[in-house]
Amino acid sequence: xxxxxxKHAARQTxxxxxxxxxxxxxxxxxxxxxxxxxTFMALYLTLERGYSASYAGLVASLHGLGGVISxxxxxxxxxxxxxxxxxxxxxxxxxxxxAVLGFMRDPVAIAAVAFLVGMAANASxxxxxxxxxxxxxxxxxxxxxxxxxWAINLGFAVSSVAAGFVAEVSYLAGFMIEAxxxxxxxxxxxxxxxxxxxxxxGKEAAADVSLGTVLRDGRxxxxxxxxxxxxxxxxxxxxxxxxxxxxxxxxxxxxxMAIAVxxxxxxxxxxxxxxxIEHRDPRRLLVVSSLLAGYGFGLTAFAGSVGVxxxxxxxxxxxxxxxxxxxxxxxxxxxxxxxxxxxxxMYTLSWSVAALVGPLLSGFVIDRFGxxxxxxxxxxxxxxxxxxxxxxxxxxxxxxxxAGARLEAAGTEVGSA
Numbered sequence: 315x316x317x318x319x320x321k322h323a324a325r326q327t328x329x330x331x332x333x334x335x336x337x338x339x340x341x342x343x344x345x346x347x348x349x350x351x352x353t354f355m356a357l358y359l360t361l362e363r364g365y366s367a368s369y370a371g372l373v374a375s376l377h378g379l380g381g382v383i384s385x386x387x388x389x390x391x392x393x394x395x396x397x398x399x400x401x402x403x404x405x406x407x408x409x410x411x412x413a414v415l416g417f418m419r420d421p422v423a424i425a426a427v428a429f430l431v432g433m434a435a436n437a438s439x440x441x442x443x444x445x446x447x448x449x450x451x452x453x454x455x456x457x458x459x460x461x462x463x464w465a466i467n468l469g470f471a472v473s474s475v476a477a478g479f480v481a482e483v484s485y486l487a488g489f490m491i492e493a494x495x496x497x498x499x500x501x502x503x504x505x506x507x508x509x510x511x512x513x514x515x516g517k518e519a520a521a522d523v524s525l526g527t528v529l530r531d532g533r534x535x536x537x538x539x540x541x542x543x544x545x546x547x548x549x550x551x552x553x554x555x556x557x558x559x560x561x562x563x564x565x566x567x568x569x570x571m572a573i574a575v576x577x578x579x580x581x582x583x584x585x586x587x588x589x590x591i592e593h594r595d596p597r598r599l600l601v602v603s604s605l606l607a608g609y610g611f612g613l614t615a616f617a618g619s620v621g622v623x624x625x626x627x628x629x630x631x632x633x634x635x636x637x638x639x640x641x642x643x644x645x646x647x648x649x650x651x652x653x654x655x656x657x658x659x660m661y662t663l664s665w666s667v668a669a670l671v672g673p674l675l676s677g678f679v680i681d682r683f684g685x686x687x688x689x690x691x692x693x694x695x696x697x698x699x700x701x702x703x704x705x706x707x708x709x710x711x712x713x714x715x716x717a718g719a720r721l722e723a724a725g726t727e728v729g730s731a
Contacts, residue, residue, distance in 0.1 A: 346469025348495025380432025389659015416489025523653030549672025608696010
């Protein structure tokens, strides 16, 4: 492709988005560039501190449980206190708890602080997504969410490599660097990002969206359930896949080579693929991505070499590239303006619960029935999710409804949870 064409494509990708979006995007990138602890936590506990693999797994589960609990609470804070205050509290708390975790030595203290880190780190997600929906025009949201997802993966790819070098020097340095970069994100939010929560007027000022309102929104909760199924599939990349490859005689380096393709493809393809899909029917995109995810992992049952494993990774990575911005855009589309925080919190909860259930599912199926059955389950889940998206989204609204209309449809409760 000629250089001039590439430059034109790049300009089209980034043009038209407000300055506030780019500060939020920068905050996301900086945050992920400093995400060292999640990468080396298991090694830190087992090699540096001498704890067992079971204890390391317990700490990881508690970290995930913290994220589950904070998903809904952060959504409520986002709507009641505002996007900016929630981000400041979440990022400041994350920086502080990560720094404290680096100095913990007692196993109970480590587990407790890891739980707090999980709560604080996950609390920013509903606020980021709600703020992005506030400041970006509806027609640009899929592109904006895609760029944000690209920043997350680019930052994580760089931090994963850097974490290894940092850990060789000092694990404590890794904790401190992550704490410092997270605090820098809080400074960016404080200095550069104004509050974006929409101002209420008329009837909207007297009505609020509660968690009960969200739970009674049948179509949205069905979408959350379908998202949970897809998230369960993607979780197998980090639990089911390495275990299955290990039992088949492949080395950790083989798994590392295969999974690295996921990050590389997202960084390379996320933006150009978004240019193709951003104005297409979200129902078709979610149906296709669900099938690609399910059968991408399903094909793993036939993998007998690293090359074939890499091929399956390519298939489900394409599903991830399409699904992530489309799904987030759909959540905004189905959310009332003044309830975006709670709706995003419920959406975030589906991924947090999947992160807890996914490892249990893969371990149970592999131990009881074998890895081939796990990949078959993934294919079934993908097919079920695709059918569900197709059925639920036949009458998708052209754009997210007005707050008042949505509240009446869902059953408004005055006050909030």
